[in-house]
Amino acid sequence: MYPKYLDSKGLMTLCREALWAKNVMEEKKSIQLFIIDAVQSIIFMEQQQYTIGTGVQAHFKHFLNIDGDDLLSFMKCFKYRQLKKGDSFIEEGGKANEIGFVLKGCMVCLYNKDGVNVIDEFAMENEFIADYTCALDNKPAEKKVKCIEDTELLVISIKDLHRLYTQSQVFERVGRLMAEALFKNWHNKAVSLMLDDAETRYKKLVIERPSLAQRVPQYMIASYLRVTPESLSRIRKKS
Template sequence: MQDISSHICQAFGISIQDANVFLAAFKMTELKKNEVFISEGKICNKIGLIKKGLMKCVFKKDGKDVIFEFAYENSFVSDYYSFVTHTPSVKDIICLENTVVYIIDRQQLETLGRTHSFIEGMSRKTNEYLFLKMHDRLRSMMMDTAAERYIRLIKERPDLANRIPQYLLASYLNVQPETVSRIRSKIA
């Protein structure tokens, strides 16, 4: 858990002691490929922190999966909208690989927040990060070409091109799989 502690310290600007207090409230869980972390229709009462593995966040539209996001090592994963609003999730979060994830439930997180003031700062930074990430994704979907979106994704996480099937990358980029093939050919 040392690598995750270091990541938490750097991401949130907290001490190693605070990071260890925060992470001590999490429980490690191993999930298999295709196992569901969060199900559509259920209220999300947990947040995960991925140590190893990959998940997809999926909406359903006309019986097809629409990829909203990928979650991977050192990232938090949750249906944050459902978590905050206490409403049923409108997406599934499913493992694309065998995944090791540390999980904290709502009650544990609230208790931790009441006893440790640094949690409020972490929450604020998380909210700001999620807002900025959503803004960038929305702007990109409206303004960038599919090639620009693909290049940005691969620049941020070069390993994803080999870990995620092409049809899922296409869904995430909001293009057809053939478009991803053409983009890859031009880049190569």
């Protein structure tokens, strides 16, 4: 209860002070929540930065030693992204201006030919994925890239990658390694499709990427090997 000797003016002053005190408390609470959120964000960013640094370094450690300012500049250009099973990384006809590096999960590249999905490539842990040709030519994506599993990615834009090229020869080597990794996958598959029979292609897949057959639906494997699901089933029984 307020004192009886307060007049209306004093009562109004007291009310304003009480309201001010209430606002201050709410503001303090908001500040506290903000600080908590900020700290959590910093912790997440540090964890993310560690993931980016260790993930990229692990992949390149036998190619290139990146450290110091180069590593920091490199890490800043990558963004961590989480996608759910069924989510798209690249949409056909959409932008193709990013390269993904899979930390965890499995993705598939596919073309739509006369209403039928044709599997072009898969990407699992420590592999790159992109519509690289369209990205370089700044053209809309010709294929779709989606997740077969919940996936964690490091993503760098072509724009940021090209900007890094101008900063240091180290990054030119990094970009070259990315391009070579993507080209090597494409080349090996193209040669295998021309020279190997279906059974040989399947055996190579099992040897080179043994976990793929366990993680990817068989109809996708069949499309990737350019055989029917029935033919793949017969090949698997023989193997």
